Amino acid sequence: MSENIFPLIRAKNLSKIYDGNFTETSALGGVSFDVEAGEFLAIMGPSGSGKSTLLHILGFLDKPTSGDYYFEGKKMEEFNDEELAGIRNKKMGFVFQSFNLLRRTALLENVKLPLKYAGIAEKEQDAMARRALAAVNLPEETFSHEPSQLSGGEQQRAAIARAIVNNPSIIFADEPTGNLDSKSGEIVMQTLQKLNNEGNTVILITHETFTAEYAQRIIRLLDGQIESDNRVSNRRFNGFIK
Numbered sequence: 001m002s003e004n005i006f007p008l009i010r011a012k013n014l015s016k017i018y019d020g021n022f023t024e025t026s027a028l029g030g031v032s033f034d035v036e037a038g039e040f041l042a043i044m045g046p047s048g049s050g051k052s053t054l055l056h057i058l059g060f061l062d063k064p065t066s067g068d069y070y071f072e073g074k075k076m077e078e079f080n081d082e083e084l085a086g087i088r089n090k091k092m093g094f095v096f097q098s099f100n101l102l103r104r105t106a107l108l109e110n111v112k113l114p115l116k117y118a119g120i121a122e123k124e125q126d127a128m129a130r131r132a133l134a135a136v137n138l139p140e141e142t143f144s145h146e147p148s149q150l151s152g153g154e155q156q157r158a159a160i161a162r163a164i165v166n167n168p169s170i171i172f173a174d175e176p177t178g179n180l181d182s183k184s185g186e187i188v189m190q191t192l193q194k195l196n197n198e199g200n201t202v203i204l205i206t207h208e209t210f211t212a213e214y215a216q217r218i219i220r221l222l223d224g225q226i227e228s229d230n231r232v233s234n235r236r237f238n239g240f241i242k
């Protein structure tokens with residue numbers, strides 16, 4: 001199958017029902033859309049509308065209850081677990097609201113972790129981790145610091161460095177600016193925009209319209225359904241991008 005014919009991502013009628021002890025929650029009720037390689041897509045919608053559920057399915061962290069998810073033209077269920085893990089480790093990077101950095105562990109070591117999982121030779125890990133930290137504009141003197149010695153914005157940039165250290169082609173970010181002041185949030189968004197300008201696909205969840213306007217396209221979810229899917233006409237660009 002050629003990547004020229006198939007979009008990077010095709011979601012077809014995805015639904016997700018969470019089974020509780022006494023209740024079932026329908027988090028997604030039939031969601032369909034394509035994402036082309038190189039797009040910067042924002043997913044918006046109120047709390048509980050299914051945004052994280054959708055992102056987890058797209059990132060192979062969870063499976064839909066029904067519907068089909070095609071990744072590079074191939075149905076998700078046709079990949080075995082090893083292939084799914086391989087794609088996740090090599091092609092996908094994840095950034096979460098709560099940074100998820102290991103405490104009492106230097107930034108450099110935090111950023112090396114995905115390389116260890118991916119089986120990258122130890123002697124290459126250091127240079128790759130340093131490159132990723134430099135790419136998010138963290139100064140070298142912070143590399144040996146533990147997360148608690150950094151500001152929230154710096155921690156989030158370190159989390160982005162960890163997400164991109166493997167050179168993934170898709171970056172999934174779930175409310176990456178949710179815990180940040182507006183200045184730090186802006187720097188994080190500029191970092192994601194730079195990665196997108198370099199050809200990577202970015203799929204971002206956000207509550208804030210200001211943040212979503214860094215994207216080219218906004219999908220709005222409401223009660224597990226797509227309410228709208230629009231191009232952003234007044235996309236934010238600014239001077240950071242080199």
Ligand SMILES: Nc1ncnc2c1ncn2[C@@H]1O[C@H](COP(=O)(O)OP(=O)(O)OP(=O)(O)O)[C@@H](O)[C@H]1O
Nearest residue numbers: 018025026027045046047048049050051052053054
């Ligand atoms: N693991 C789970 N088990 C049961 N129900 C869940 C689970 N995860 C999410 N849900 C439910 O599914 C619905 C969608 O949740 P989801 O986390 O996708 O929403 P969201 O749009 O990301 O919300 P928020 O903006 O608050 O992060 C909610 O009703 C939520 O309570």
Ligand SMILES: [Mg+2]
Nearest residue numbers: 051052053174
């Ligand atoms: Mg969420």
